[in-house]
Amino acid sequence: MTDSTFTPRVFSGIKPSGGLTLGNYLGAIKRWVGMQSDDMETVFCMVDLHAITVWQDPAELKNATRELAAGYLASGIDPEKSVLFNQSQVPEHAQLAWIFNCVARVGWMNRMTQFKDKAGKNAEKVSLGLYAYPSLMAADILLYHATHVPVGEDQKQHVELTRDIAAKFNNDYKVDFFPITEPVIEGPGMRVMNLRDGTKKMSKSGVSDMERINMLDDADTIAKKFKKAKSDAEPLPETVEGLVGRPEAKNLVDIYASLSDATPQQVIAEYSGAQWGKFKPALADLAVTKLSPISDEMKRLMDDPAEIDRKLARGAQRAREIATPILDRTYDIVGLLRS
Numbered sequence: 001m002t003d004s005t006f007t008p009r010v011f012s013g014i015k016p017s018g019g020l021t022l023g024n025y026l027g028a029i030k031r032w033v034g035m036q037s038d039d040m041e042t043v044f045c046m047v048d049l050h051a052i053t054v055w056q057d058p059a060e061l062k063n064a065t066r067e068l069a070a071g072y073l074a075s076g077i078d079p080e081k082s083v084l085f086n087q088s089q090v091p092e093h094a095q096l097a098w099i100f101n102c103v104a105r106v107g108w109m110n111r112m113t114q115f116k117d118k119a120g121k122n123a124e125k126v127s128l129g130l131y132a133y134p135s136l137m138a139a140d141i142l143l144y145h146a147t148h149v150p151v152g153e154d155q156k157q158h159v160e161l162t163r164d165i166a167a168k169f170n171n172d173y174k175v176d177f178f179p180i181t182e183p184v185i186e187g188p189g190m191r192v193m194n195l196r197d198g199t200k201k202m203s204k205s206g207v208s209d210m211e212r213i214n215m216l217d218d219a220d221t222i223a224k225k226f227k228k229a230k231s232d233a234e235p236l237p238e239t240v241e242g243l244v245g246r247p248e249a250k251n252l253v254d255i256y257a258s259l260s261d262a263t264p265q266q267v268i269a270e271y272s273g274a275q276w277g278k279f280k281p282a283l284a285d286l287a288v289t290k291l292s293p294i295s296d297e298m299k300r301l302m303d304d305p306a307e308i309d310r311k312l313a314r315g316a317q318r319a320r321e322i323a324t325p326i327l328d329r330t331y332d333i334v335g336l337l338r339s
Contacts, residue, residue: 008148009042009144010043011146012028012151014028014046016065019216020071020298022215023202023203026258032072033076036082040148041083042082043322044082053127053133066305067298071298073301073308074297079311079315084315085319090319090320092327093139093323095327096143096327096330097139108164137161138165138166141162145326146181149183149184151183151184154191173333177329177333195230195251196211198246198248199247213226215298222284223287227281236275253268
């Protein structure tokens with residue numbers, strides 16, 4: 001197999017831990033919806049094996065997985081156009097991850113900044129899974145010979161590791177089997193920040209619920225959070241350059257731009273010189289208009305978990321149709337005997 005034979009294919013996934021936020025929607029899911037076309041196969045996943053790198057309550061994990069699936073579906077991920085499943089239903093992910101554990105080097109893992117950030121001073125006490133999960137992430141991607149991965153800037157290092165693993169595997173075994181995957185990083189809403197501190201990423205695990213928009217928030221809650229979002233004392237500038245050094249202002253403009261399918265420049269052109277008393281209510285109204293239908297559909301889907309499970313089971317079957325031949329060929333290349 002040569003590079004020229006790789007089917008253009010997108011893979012990406014989100015971890016089902018905590019609730020789904022506006023950051024997940026604008027930074028990932030909204031972009032994925034737009035990638036569903038005849039030009040490229042799309043494979044989207046709930047990466048529940050990644051979730052258990054830290055302890056999860058089993059019942060809450062199942063619920064979070066279904067909620068995330070509902071978020072994908074309500075946002076416009078079409079299970080007929082895309083392959084949609086949860087990771088643990090495709091055991092080939094874990095099988096390929098072990099192969100890649102034996103290809104990746106410890107030094108590569110030691111350079112992973114996200115592990116250092118998450119482990120902090122307790123690195124000796126965290127799970128081996130948390131340390132090795134970039135190898136599983138590489139398996140997630142390469143199990144489908146994915147050629148493109150839409151990621152945020154904070155995940156770019158993991159795609160670079162995926163490229164290193166693919167290149168080393170191909171070199172070690174003198175094959176041209178795994179593609180050198182390209183990260184896709186674009187869009188004004190790619191990194192949605194905390195509504196109370198514009199220097200921090202919006203997180204499911206933040207201390208205050210006011211610092212994030214949950215995709216299951218009702219219209220009144222969404223409006224209240226945006227109206228109370230931290231800003232600054234200055235009006236909106238005349239140019240995008242005027243947002244430099246104003247993280248809260250930049251975050252709110254970026255969110256507006258992404259929700260309205262505009263550029264930050266276009267938003268600034270419309271609201272140049274406006275005070276926050278004008279801009280934040282406009283942002284709140286826009287967010288309610290765009291997000292309330294998604295929230296309502298998520299709630300409807302969550303009322304029928306059996307239907308979500310059926311869709312995920314069908315997606316897992318489709319995923320395995322792609323993954324199994326790739327894993328089988330990997331085993332053959334490595335020299336693993338199968339009777």
